[in-house]
Amino acid sequence: MEKSTQGAANDAQVIAPFRSHAHDHGQCVVEAIAAAESRCEKDGSSFTPLRRQVLELVWSSHEPVGAYELLEKLRRSRRKAAPPTVYRALDFLMEHGLIHRIESLNAYVGCGDPERRHGGQFLICRDCQSVAELDDSAIDKAVARRADALGFDVQQQTVEIIGQCANCVSRGRNDR
Amino acid sequence: MEKSTQGAANDAQVIAPFRSHAHDHGQCVVEAIAAAESRCEKDGSSFTPLRRQVLELVWSSHEPVGAYELLEKLRRSRRKAAPPTVYRALDFLMEHGLIHRIESLNAYVGCGDPERRHGGQFLICRDCQSVAELDDSAIDKAVARRADALGFDVQQQTVEIIGQCANCVSRGRNDR
DNA sequence: CAAAATATGATATATTATAACATTCGGAGT
DNA sequence: ACTCCGAATGTTATAATATATCATATTTTG
Numbered sequence: 492m493e494k495s496t497q498g499a500a501n502d503a504q505v506i507a508p509f510r511s512h513a514h515d516h517g518q519c520v521v522e523a524i525a526a527a528e529s530r531c532e533k534d535g536s537s538f539t540p541l542r543r544q545v546l547e548l549v550w551s552s553h554e555p556v557g558a559y560e561l562l563e564k565l566r567r568s569r570r571k572a573a574p575p576t577v578y579r580a581l582d583f584l585m586e587h588g589l590i591h592r593i594e595s596l597n598a599y600v601g602c603g604d605p606e607r608r609h610g611g612q613f614l615i616c617r618d619c620q621s622v623a624e625l626d627d628s629a630i631d632k633a634v635a636r637r638a639d640a641l642g643f644d645v646q647q648q649t650v651e652i653i654g655q656c657a658n659c660v661s662r663g664r665n666d667r
Numbered sequence: 668m669e670k671s672t673q674g675a676a677n678d679a680q681v682i683a684p685f686r687s688h689a690h691d692h693g694q695c696v697v698e699a700i701a702a703a704e705s706r707c708e709k710d711g712s713s714f715t716p717l718r719r720q721v722l723e724l725v726w727s728s729h730e731p732v733g734a735y736e737l738l739e740k741l742r743r744s745r746r747k748a749a750p751p752t753v754y755r756a757l758d759f760l761m762e763h764g765l766i767h768r769i770e771s772l773n774a775y776v777g778c779g780d781p782e783r784r785h786g787g788q789f790l791i792c793r794d795c796q797s798v799a800e801l802d803d804s805a806i807d808k809a810v811a812r813r814a815d816a817l818g819f820d821v822q823q824q825t826v827e828i829i830g831q832c833a834n835c836v837s838r839g840r841n842d843r
Numbered sequence: 844c845a846a847a848a849t850a851t852g853a854t855a856t857a858t859t860a861t862a863a864c865a866t867t868c869g870g871a872g873t
Numbered sequence: 874a875c876t877c878c879g880a881a882t883g884t885t886a887t888a889a890t891a892t893a894t895c896a897t898a899t900t901t902t903g
Binding site: 504505508509594595614616617623625627629630632633634636637638641642643644645646647648649650651652653654655656657660661 | 805810819825
């Protein structure tokens with residue numbers, strides 16, 4: 492089991508932490524699919540085999556995946572897949588909060604908690620390409636305060652922090 | 668007691684506010700070009716006519732502009748312009764902190780303060796497409812605290828907040 | 844079952860960005 | 874002024890990402 496040095500209140504704001512190199516990723520996928528089924532049932536939307544498959548492919552790692560990379564993988568089992576096949580599935584998954592789009596990478600990553608309403612806050616490691624997902628209320632509040640002061644009505648936030656994760660810092664990695 | 672001191676400190680963190688519909692935009696452009704000349708002189712880099720022209724085109728409004736839109740405008744006076752012409756100029760301008768890229772729009776906007784080191788924080792109005800640029804230390808600190816707690820080394824931040832600016836809120840606009 | 848709505852297939856094309864090589868321009872040293 | 878050099882721009886081609894449109898199939902619903 493992975494362990495955090497931080498308190499529970501803190502953890503609650505980390506939707507998905509950086510994962511150790513050898514965590515039980517199968518479990519991540521199982522949980523993600525279960526959460527997706529639950530969420531779609533609640534929404535009354537149909538979690539079709541295609542959509543499930545694309546979600547599984549997005550969850551093949553904790554790294555953001557590009558649409559055409561997904562398409563290539565998808566084609567191995569579904570030869571008729573074309574760009575719209577993937578993009579429609581991605582649109583569906585985003586609308587239902589099952590994945591997020593990382594704007595600065597033109598790529599997609601699984602959402603660690605589809606039940607919880609949240610905007611996108613991500614720490615992205617430039618070396619191992621892993622992503623941690625946050626729902627940090629201090630960031631939210633800082634944004635909200637500034638927006639309020641300017642009379643700006645916030646509707647959506649994109650927070651993408653590029654850097655080096657703890658794992659890569661300690662290993663002295665410097666891929667770029 | 669009024670919060671006057673806080674007000675001033677507050678304002679300093681808004682690098683470029685939303686502009687009224689009829690501000691003196693010519694002045695914005697003049698200032699931006701002057702700042703660019705100053706910055707390039709300090710950097711020992713050459714602010715060529717092409718680069719100046721592209722910067723002027725980016726500054727033709729306070730809205731983010733796409734590369735191909737810039738190309739189209741550029742071609743009016745420079746018929747040999749091609750995509751690399753624009754992208755090279757944009758790369759130069761970004762490297763020297765004269766413009767920012769808005770990731771969520773694949774578009775570019777002039778930087779309101781090239782002298783000051785800062786990451787990108789933007790409020791983007793979905794109705795009038797105007798952008799305000801921030802350098803909000805509360806947002807920075809909130810990000811830094813969370814990153815520190817996770818041992819993450821921040822190297823670059825992308826903060827893009829979509830919503831409705833005060834002007835459009837008060838006019839009840841709802842373009843999208 | 845028939846009609847309507849939803850989902851996917853299929854084809855074409857739009858939009859954004861970069862690779863690779865050729866040419867031109869402008870200054871440093873002679 | 875001349876030549877060399879490196880920076881800047883020109884030129885052509887193509888990569889990477891995303892959407893439009895119409896056809897077909899599947900599911901839902903009355």
